[in-house]
Structure formats: structure tokens, C-alpha cells
Amino acid sequence: MPLWVQRASNILIIARFHGLTSSKSIPSYGPGPGPEAVWFTKVVCLLCFHHSQSLDVFGSDYFRQNLDPHIAFTVIHHINNNLNNPRLAFRFLQCTRINLNLVHCIGSFNLLLRSLSQMGFHDSAMLVFKFMKADGYLLENSILESVVLALANAGKFETAKEILISQAELGRKEGRIVRPFVHNSLLSLLMKRSRVDEAVDFFKHHILRSERLFPDTCTFNTVIRGLCRVGGVDKAFEFFNDMGSFGCFPDTVTYNTLINGLCSVGQVNRARGLLGNLELQDGLSPDVVTYTSVIAGYCKLGRMDEAINLMDEMTTYGISPNLVTFNILINGFGKMGDMFSAIKMYGRMCAVGYPPDVVTFTSLIDGYCRTGELDQGLKLWDEMNTRNLSPNLYTFSVLISALSKENRLNEAQDLLRQLKSRDDIVPQPFVYNPVLDGFCKAGNWSEANVIAAEMESKGCCHDKITFTILILGHCMKGRMLEAMAIFDKMLSLGCVPDDITVSCLTSCLLKAGMVKEAYKVRLTPSKNLNPDLSSSKQSVPFQTSLDIPVAV
Structure with a gap:
């Protein structure tokens, strides 16, 4: 770096520190600083910047006598926020704590923990946490959540749980509790990362069986949702039945989650019974999501009459079906090959003011393809274009598969070319396979090899x-x-x-x-x-x- 550039950079940094000459510009975790403290803070910041490689300058008796926790917090705040250098701020905290035996205020720890965790400096963040723990400080709930989630997002779940549990223990001794939203966020992230067993184990052993962390309804809902997503409905019901023992009571979200979970594993009759129980609960009532989940379960099993009856029951309770409800029914009729009922439901949907979306058209196209009316499906494809609706991956898949089965391979390949030009869709093998199969059976290996090579070029293994x-x-x-x-x-x-x-x-x-x-x-x-x-x-x-x- 040229010398004049380095000097100009230094001048800009010094100008930033010069803004600290006003006591109003200094955040404080104590009494407002006087003029002498303001200028001393400015000097400390400048020394910290110019001696960033070696902070031994802060080992003298002069700094030991004049540097207090409030000035240290101001220095850390300025280096972290204004210079965006939390590692330098951490080294200042570490140096003054070791060399000067300075006991830093809670604000310095909170600030550095949040910044270091969010920027991915997890080892430094853990050292700050150890310093803080040794000094007997308890993290604020918002900071604790930020640190725990930052560590969990980085895959450091064990460290995140260690911090959460230790803070909960310290808080219990001081009469403070960790608010449930902290461990709820950790549980939710574990579930999203498909670490369901780990989340359930943490829930059972560190939330339900200890005096450190306390569940609320959202905690149970998070665990129940995660279990239902992986088919563990029976285990989810065990926790559902235990909610009252911990002073928690199921809400509509709890029931919706369990009902949807039951339907996803084909236990629709049991889901319908749970819906009936919800209708009898004081202060709770099913909503459109509740009914739509059971309707979807009936449709999945081809029990369309029961699905329609439930939709009619829903409307008698004053709950209007939404676009998802109509799409599920249209898709159900299409899979059964009952296009008359599918089109009738489509008309009913439009009559109540819901415009069709890409899911609606894909369901109708799929239905026509199943009944051998491929050309009717292609007309709907053209109608989508006139409505400026972009087909999704499954729209392409339905038509490409149908065209390939009818040996209209050139048309199927044209659709593959259109798919190739779409940057917003990631191709999947099941879209290419029907065309590839058609060309292989026809003995057209040149085209088959082109498609196989195209799959690899698009990153479609x-x-x-x-x-x-x-x-x-x-x-x-x-x-x-x-x-x-x-x-x-x-x-x-x-x-x-x-x-x-x-x-x-x-x-x-x-x-x-x-x-x-x-x-x-x-x-x-x-x-x-x-x-x-x-x-x-x-x-x-x-x-x-x-x-x-x-x-x-």
C-alpha cells in the first residue's frame, strides 16, 4: 500500500475517533462520562487502533488506575460497531482483563458475544462466554437467543446446548428463568436440519425432566410438528397427552399439526375424530387449515365423497374454503380420472373469487393426461401462457411424461428445451427419464445420448x-x-x-x-x-x- 494511502486511511480512522469528544456520543452502562473520561476514551481507542498487533501498551499502572468498565465498554462499542472489528474489540477485552484485572460490565460481554457469534468467530465467542460465566454474569434472553442460534446455524449444536443449559442453571440460582422462546428456537432449528431424534432427546432430558428450562405450548408444538413430519405421529401424541402435566394446553396449531400428521400417514378416520374433539373444545375451534388437512387426507385415499361432505360441513360453520382447499379437491378428482367433477370444482373456485394458479393448472393437466386427453392438457398449457402463469417443475413433468408415453418424443424434447432455458427451475431426473426411456426403446441412441449428456451439463445427476x-x-x-x-x-x-x-x-x-x-x-x-x-x-x-x- 502506498504511504500516502496509508496516511489517508489513518486520518479517516482518527477522524472517526475524534467524534467521541462529545459525551453524548458515548453509550454507557453507568453514569455519564465527564470531559476527562471522554478524552481518555479517545486516547484508548487511538492506542488500540495503532497498536492492534500488540496491546501490551495497556499493561501500565496509568491505565490500571484510569481505565474503568464504563470506558472499556465505550472502547469496545466503538471498535466493534464503528470499525466493524469485533476481533480487535475482543482482544482489547482479553488484554485488559488479564493484564489489568479489569472486571468488564455486562454490556461489553453482550455486545461481543452477539457480534462474534453472528460473524462466525465462534471460538472467540466461546472465550468471551467463559470470561462472562467466570464473572457470574447472566446473558440477556435476546442475546442468549442470538448466540444460541448463531452457533446452531453454524452446526455447533452441542456448544449451543451447553451455553443454554449453563445459563439456565445460573438463572435458576438467581431467580431468573430463560424464556421459552430461546430453547424453542433451538428446537425448531434442529427439526429443520432433520435432527429430530436429537431435538426430542434435548426436549425430554433438558426441558421436561429438569428445573432449568420450562416448556410452553409453542415448545410442544415445535416437537410435535417435527415428529409428524417424519411420520412419528404416535410419539407426537405421547407429548400431546403430557401437555397438561406441565401447565401447557393445546391450541388450534397443536390440533392442526396432529391432524395433518395423521392424514399424511393415511390415518384419516383418526384425524376426523380429532377434528370432532376440537369442535367440542371450549375456547378453541377448527379453522380452514384444520378442515383442509382432513379433506386432503380423504383425497389422498380417493374418498372424494367424504372430502366434499366435509367441505360442505366446513361452510355450514362459516369457514370458507381457500385456494389450497380447492386445489386439493381439483387434484383429487383429477387423480381419480373424474374430470367432470374437477372442472366443476374449478368453476366453483373461480365463482367465489379465487383465480387459478400454477397448482390449479398442473392438477387439471395431470387429470387430463391420466384420462388420455393429452391435447386438452396442452390447451391448458397454452392458457397458462395467456394468463402469464409460469409452469413449475411438476407441470413440465406431467406433460413430458404423457407425451413420452404416447411416443410424441419430439414434442416432449421441445418441452425439455423450454425447461432448459428456465433459470428459476432446477431440473430433476424424473423429468428427463420418460423421454430418455422413449428414445432408448425406439433405438434412437443419438438422441438418448444427447439427453443423458444434457442432464449432466445441467447438474442433474x-x-x-x-x-x-x-x-x-x-x-x-x-x-x-x-x-x-x-x-x-x-x-x-x-x-x-x-x-x-x-x-x-x-x-x-x-x-x-x-x-x-x-x-x-x-x-x-x-x-x-x-x-x-x-x-x-x-x-x-x-x-x-x-x-x-x-x-x-
């Missing part, structure tokens, strides 16, 4: 079905060396073949006289791709279903 399509396609054409090369690549990428792949490849290798290779393939561990497929049926299932989520 081949999945089990992709490899199965390519292997079986080569086998049908007697290209056993190519089939084996793809099989070996599949294994090298850690993709486990299914029973169909192993059985068909082994059979073709034996017919080609490649006994050793067939024996090698037969010994390969496999996993059944679909229990409904037999070894003689060489078709491959594709994902084209549309599940409409219900928010709880």
Missing part, C-alpha cells in the same frame, strides 16, 4: 431409474459391453441397482455367453425399485404426482 433405463436399453439391443460400463458407473457413484436391473442384466449377459460378468452382477446387492414390478415387466415408473402441501 442420473438417478437409479436413469441408469436402469440406459442399462436395459443397451441390453435390448445386445450392447452388453456398454450396458456393463453403465452398470459399473452406477456402482461407482454409490447408486444401488434395483432387482429389475440386476435380473435383466444377468439374463442378457448369460445369453451373450458372458458368464463371469453375469455372476458378478448377480452378487451385487440390490434393492427393489417397485414391489409391483416383476422381472418380466421392463417398464419403469416415473414421478408425475402432485402433492399440494397444507400449511400448519
Whole structure:
């Protein structure tokens, strides 16, 4: 750096410190500083800046006599906030604490803990916490939440839990409790990171079975929601039944979460019973989310009459269906092949003022494709464009799969090109697989290779079905060396073949006289791709279903 640039930079820094000459500009955790303290603070800041590599300058008796916790807080505040250098501020705290035996105020600890944690300097933050703990300070709840979440977001869950538990213990001794929103936030983040078992263990052993942390209804809701998302509905009900023992009572969110969880595992009758219990609760009542969850459960099982009856019941209670409710019913009728009822529900939706969205059109297109009315589905695709509605990944998937099944591969490939031009959609293998399968069965390997290469260029890794399509396609054409090369690549990428792949490849290798290779393939561990497929049926299932989520 040129000397004049360095000098100019120093002048700017000094100018910033010069703003501290007004006592009003200095935040304080004590009595307002006088003029002498203001100028002393300014000198300390300048020395800290110019001697940032070595802070031994603060070891003299002069600083020991004149530096107090309030001035130290002002220095730390200015270096941290104005210079955006929490590490330098931390080194100042560490140096003065060790060399001068200075006991810093709670404000300095709070400020540094928040800044160091949020900026990712977790080791330094933990040292600050240890200093603070040794001095007997208790973190403010807002600072504690910030630190705990910053550590958890960085994957340091054990450290986050350690801080939370130790602060809760210290708070209990001083008659203060950690407010539930702190550990609720940690539980929620654990659930979002799919660390459900860890969250449940923390909930059981450090919240329910100790005097350190106390649950509220939100705590139970967080754990119940996490368990329901992974299918642990029965375990969720155990906690639901224990809520009263801890002075917590379920609210509508609790019921909605459990009802949605039951429906997601096919226990719709049980969900309907829980809905009836909610209707009888004093002070609580089901809302549109409650009813829509059960309606979605009925639709998933194809029990459309019961879904409609429940929708009618909902309206008699003065609860109007929303767009999600209508979309779920339209999707349900479409999956059943009842397009008359689907269109009727679509008209009812528009009549009450809900304009169709991409989910509505995707459900209708999927329904028409299931009933063999592909051209009608393509008309809806065009209507989406006239409404300026952008198709999503599943809209592409439904039409591409349907076109491929009818051997309209060029049209399917045109849609793939449109998908390729969309930067807002990340392609998935199930969109490409039907077209790839169609070209392989047609013996058009040039186009099949183009699609396979295009998948890789878009960062869309081949999945089990992709490899199965390519292997079986080569086998049908007697290209056993190519089939084996793809099989070996599949294994090298850690993709486990299914029973169909192993059985068909082994059979073709034996017919080609490649006994050793067939024996090698037969010994390969496999996993059944679909229990409904037999070894003689060489078709491959594709994902084209549309599940409409219900928010709880």
C-alpha cells in the first residue's frame, strides 16, 4: 500500500475517533462520562487502533488506575460497531482483563458475544462466554437467543446446548428463568436440519425432566410438528397427552399439526375424530387449515365423497374454503380420472373469487393426461401462457411424461428445451427419464445420448431409474459391453441397482455367453425399485404426482 494511502486511511480512522469528544456520543452502562473520561476514551481507542498487533501498551499502572468498565465498554462499542472489528474489540477485552484485572460490565460481554457469534468467530465467542460465566454474569434472553442460534446455524449444536443449559442453571440460582422462546428456537432449528431424534432427546432430558428450562405450548408444538413430519405421529401424541402435566394446553396449531400428521400417514378416520374433539373444545375451534388437512387426507385415499361432505360441513360453520382447499379437491378428482367433477370444482373456485394458479393448472393437466386427453392438457398449457402463469417443475413433468408415453418424443424434447432455458427451475431426473426411456426403446441412441449428456451439463445427476433405463436399453439391443460400463458407473457413484436391473442384466449377459460378468452382477446387492414390478415387466415408473402441501 502506498504511504500516502496509508496516511489517508489513518486520518479517516482518527477522524472517526475524534467524534467521541462529545459525551453524548458515548453509550454507557453507568453514569455519564465527564470531559476527562471522554478524552481518555479517545486516547484508548487511538492506542488500540495503532497498536492492534500488540496491546501490551495497556499493561501500565496509568491505565490500571484510569481505565474503568464504563470506558472499556465505550472502547469496545466503538471498535466493534464503528470499525466493524469485533476481533480487535475482543482482544482489547482479553488484554485488559488479564493484564489489568479489569472486571468488564455486562454490556461489553453482550455486545461481543452477539457480534462474534453472528460473524462466525465462534471460538472467540466461546472465550468471551467463559470470561462472562467466570464473572457470574447472566446473558440477556435476546442475546442468549442470538448466540444460541448463531452457533446452531453454524452446526455447533452441542456448544449451543451447553451455553443454554449453563445459563439456565445460573438463572435458576438467581431467580431468573430463560424464556421459552430461546430453547424453542433451538428446537425448531434442529427439526429443520432433520435432527429430530436429537431435538426430542434435548426436549425430554433438558426441558421436561429438569428445573432449568420450562416448556410452553409453542415448545410442544415445535416437537410435535417435527415428529409428524417424519411420520412419528404416535410419539407426537405421547407429548400431546403430557401437555397438561406441565401447565401447557393445546391450541388450534397443536390440533392442526396432529391432524395433518395423521392424514399424511393415511390415518384419516383418526384425524376426523380429532377434528370432532376440537369442535367440542371450549375456547378453541377448527379453522380452514384444520378442515383442509382432513379433506386432503380423504383425497389422498380417493374418498372424494367424504372430502366434499366435509367441505360442505366446513361452510355450514362459516369457514370458507381457500385456494389450497380447492386445489386439493381439483387434484383429487383429477387423480381419480373424474374430470367432470374437477372442472366443476374449478368453476366453483373461480365463482367465489379465487383465480387459478400454477397448482390449479398442473392438477387439471395431470387429470387430463391420466384420462388420455393429452391435447386438452396442452390447451391448458397454452392458457397458462395467456394468463402469464409460469409452469413449475411438476407441470413440465406431467406433460413430458404423457407425451413420452404416447411416443410424441419430439414434442416432449421441445418441452425439455423450454425447461432448459428456465433459470428459476432446477431440473430433476424424473423429468428427463420418460423421454430418455422413449428414445432408448425406439433405438434412437443419438438422441438418448444427447439427453443423458444434457442432464449432466445441467447438474442433474442420473438417478437409479436413469441408469436402469440406459442399462436395459443397451441390453435390448445386445450392447452388453456398454450396458456393463453403465452398470459399473452406477456402482461407482454409490447408486444401488434395483432387482429389475440386476435380473435383466444377468439374463442378457448369460445369453451373450458372458458368464463371469453375469455372476458378478448377480452378487451385487440390490434393492427393489417397485414391489409391483416383476422381472418380466421392463417398464419403469416415473414421478408425475402432485402433492399440494397444507400449511400448519
